[in-house]
Every structure is written in C-alpha cells, then in structure tokens.
Amino acid sequence: MPRILPTELFALLSKHVGQDSAGMELRWLRAAARDPHHLQSLVSRRTSGEPLQYILGTQPFGPLELLTRRPVLIPRPETEHWTLRLAELIHPSSQDPISLLDLCTGSGCIPLLLCHLWPPGSVQAVGADISSDAIQLAVENAHRCGIHVSTFHSLLRATDSNGNTFTPLLADIRSLDFAQSSALRSPFHLITSNPPYITHEDYAKLSPSVKAYEDPRALLGDPQPTPYGKGLTFYHDIAKLAAREGFLARNGVVAVEVGIGQAEDVQRIFQEEGRLRETEIWRDPWEVQRVVIGRR
C-alpha cells in the first residue's frame, strides 16, 4: 500500500529524472527497498546517476523479467517492441523448427523472448557476445526463464528435446574465423542483432547514466575511433556474414536494430553487401525508423 514518503526523496528524484518519472521511480524503488534506510540508499544511488534497472536488478521484457547487471546493456523498450513484432511475423513449429543466431546478444533478451514465445521445440538459438559478463548474464537469464541451455548448437536436438534451447557463445563476431566457429551450425533461418550503433560524436554527449554504467563495447558503433564514423561498422560485418555461402538459409530473415537516422544506410548495406534482395524498415513506437529487415 502506498504511503506518503518524506518529500525530500521525491524532490531529490524529481531534480534528477523529472517530476513525472519521480513518482513512478519512487514507487518501484520503495517496492524493492527492505526498509526506509535502504530506500534512502537506493534513491541516492539513483540520483548519483546509476540506471534504475541496475538498482532494481531486473527489467521486464515482454512477459519475461530479465536480470540486469552492470555493465551489460539494459534491454530497451524499442527492442522489446520489435522483438514482439518479429515473434508474430515468423511462425516456427516443432514440425518445422528454425535455427536462430543473435549477434551481440548482451543480456540475451532477443533470443530468450523468442524462445519463450514460440512453441516448444520450434527454435534452437545461439547468442554470441564478445563480453564474458554478457554471456554469463545471458545464461543466468535463460535459466531464470526456464529455457534449456545447451553447450553445443545443433538443429537435430530440436526434435528430441521438448523445449527450445539457448546456446551461449563467447566470441568476437567481427573476427574472420567467427563463421567457422565449431559452435555454429549453419544455415540459420533467422539472424537477429542489436549491435552497437552509437557514433563517437553522439557518445560524447550521452547521459552519464549510459556512459558511466553501460559497456562501451555494447554502444560504440565503430570500435576503432574514426572522426567521421557513422556507427555502421557492425552492419557491414553482419551483411558479410549473411552473404556467406550457406550461412543464411534460403528464405532466411535478418533483423537488426539501428540508431536514429541509420535505417536507410543499413538498408543499402544489406542490399549491396548482404545479398538481401528484399528489405524493409520498421518504426518504433516513437515513430523513429528502428529496425531493418532483410530477406534472402
């Protein structure tokens, strides 16, 4: 039951996140706090810039509640929105299972939500990330969501296991031998990714809540700093993977999240370098072009 709080806490939070959000954030922090003293310490973490999701330790993502832990990228509402939409677009079944590769998987939010929403035995997912913190968290999240974690990826398992499986893969998706990794069993029917896409120029201007807490490897679109970089490095790599013989299945789909203003560039990269003839752009709920879909 809500009770009136010391107005100082509310005022402190208001200054930091605005009055509209302060009321809500205070309610959520209060629900997480053990006692008034603890609440005060949670509020002070928040006002010093720590993201709410790290303080609370979880973030809802569709019907799932995922663990969030510094420095792994916090799942965003835009990603939740398009993943739910993708889940409606593709209809795998246990008779007709698909193989899914999620690049830069982070908390595992995209493949885990798809594994949760699609019927049991219909999807075998691999989630790759360069960060061991991310891979560790993705595995914990899979367990938390009741999704079977398998060390080796193989579509053959789909028929003999009752559930969907998630295979974590600690790897650099940009390295030349990534596609030959023994953990990958191509072809994939679906490749998803929310790769880092922020330009160095934008990164400098980000809120400290993002910059000081979340892994720059999950945010910076051009790992090697270039003054005029457009944050598109990973899209070139993803397009090259998709173009590899036998990597993306016939009629396979590639779905990637993009930053504001990048959709058309990524669309062109997909067409020119990814051998993806049919492409489409999806908008997020705020009307920003947010996702590029490519079909073989």
Place this chain on the structure above:
Amino acid sequence: MQQRKDVESQITDDTTPDDRQRFMKTLSETDALFTEWQEWQSTKELLDETHAMLRDPDSSMRAMAEEEYTTLNDKLSTALQTTFPKLLVPASDDTSKLSAYVELKAGVGGSEASLFVDDLMRMYLRLSQSMQWDATVVSASEIDGGGFRDAMLEVRGTNVYDSLRWETGVHRVQRVPATETKGRTHTSTVTVMVMPIPEDEASAESSNELYSLSDVRIEVMRSRGAGGQHVNKTESAVRLTHIPTGITVSMQDERSQHQNRRRAFRILQARLLDRKLTQDVIDRRDARRDLVKSADRSEKIRTYNYAQNRVTDHRLGLSVKNITAVMEGEALKDILDGLVKHHEASVLESVLAEA
C-alpha cells in the same frame, strides 16, 4: 401474473413440443413468484377478515383479532420489502460474479482533494480487507506534498461490483486543512468511478464483443529523443484511445510498455463494459417512462463533514454520525447495503408502476 395466465391458457393439447417447452420455461421461471403471490393473496384475505373482527363486540375476540392482525401485517410487509424485490428485480444482467476497478480522481479543492483521494483509497482498502476481497493499487500518481492526483484500485472477489457500483459519483469532503491558519473549513471533491472487470479478461488485447482492435489507437507518451541505445531511462507510459467513444486510458505504473499496454487494455475493456451496463439501465428506464432515477456521474452522492463528525449519503438521505466508523469500513458496509436496497426498491417501484 397476467403473463402466467396467458401462458397457461395457451397450453392446450395441440401445442407443439417446442412451444410447450418454451411455455414451461416461462412457468418455471415465475414459479417462485406465483407461490409468493398466492401466499400474499391468502394473507391479504385473512387480514381483511381479521379487520372485520376488530369491531367484534366480544373483547377477548377483539384481543385475539388484534394479535392476529399484527402478525399478518408483519408478514405482508416482509413480503413487500424483501421477498418481492428479490423476485421482481430482473436478474438478466448477472453482475454478481464481477470484480471491479475503483478509480479515484481529485476534483476541486487542490491539495485537499489529493489528500482525500488518499483517505478514500484507504477506506476502500480497509473495506476490502474486512469483506475478504483482494484489493491492489494498480496505479497511483503521487504528488509533491502528499496525496494523489488519481489512483486506481483493482478489487477482486464475489459481489464486488454489485456492492461498490453505487459508489460512482462525486464525494465531497468538508474539513479544515492542516495548512489552514485561520481555521476555515474547505470543501473539496473526489470523483469515484467503479467499473466492472469483464469475466473474459484474456480477450482484452484482441477484438472482442466490446470493441474492435482497429478502433483502438495505441500511443506512447513523452519523447525519448534518439531513443534506443542512446537512452536508458524507463519510458513505459502507454495511452489507448477508443476512437468511436473517445474514451482514453493512460497507464504508466508498470515498468515496461508491454505490461502497461496489457493493463490499459483491461481497463479500457472495463470502461466499455461499464458504459454498456449503464446504457442498459438508461434504456430500461426510458422504457419504463422515466421512473427510475439514473445515476448521474457528476452528481454529489456523499458528504464527509469532519467538523460535524458526520457522513451523509444524499441518495439515501442517511447520516452516520461517526466519520471514523465509515472510513474504517464498518459503517460504510451499512451504507452500501442501504444503496443496494435503495436500487432494488426503485426498480421494483417502476416494475409495479408498469404492471
């Protein structure tokens, strides 16, 4: 009773089996009423006979008649006040299983109204506890300085909607605010709206009998700037607009859009069901030549006067001279019972006027 006679006269040897079944159904539906009606008539006859004996020259005879008269009279009034209303008030919209959302909105009176939202919310939470209903706060917008701009409770249990539905309307509070230095009494209001929760809530996010999904506009609130990886602030508020009616539902209390959307759809569904039930009452009232007063949502239904320690329900014309007892829930139960009876009585009145 006339309908029953009509039906009975229609049952003849050459009635088709289908018709017979239909007639029998009508008869069985009115069986209880028929029994009570016969009982009423024979009691009435007895009463008339007893009435004549009241003038009997023999004094012991007169005493007996008086006693008899009182008993019979009591029996008739019970029938009139309790038995007939139950039988005559149409049970067609069975709302007894429905749970409800209780929405509270601060009206006139500034921060006093916001504080009163808090007080009323606690009142309904305590009532729920003593009724063994399961009540949760689904949304509450706290304001700086205490109290709430608005709040929504979800109350689950049997008879919740039927018991609470007459709480809809304007609740007025008269008291001296803590901040008032000259000791003046302020008047503020809170608008309460009680909405039934449909039994098939699962269908809220798809087209259903109350609305088509294509008539619902879904919007996100507030700008997120670049959004995506650039921003990690929680931005989960959702607003639904039901285009044909203009009804809007905003929800921001959950931490994800998905959850807010789901809640908002459930509330939209409850709003539209409320609208439908209200319309049904109005239609029936119109059919009954305007005899039942409909609940006007902007009507002042109750006053909580702290200075006089008194709660007055304006529809019942009832004053409870113990404000704490109402706020703690116990005396509120009596008011709610009174309102249910009041409703039954007014429906009965119109049914009888029609007959």
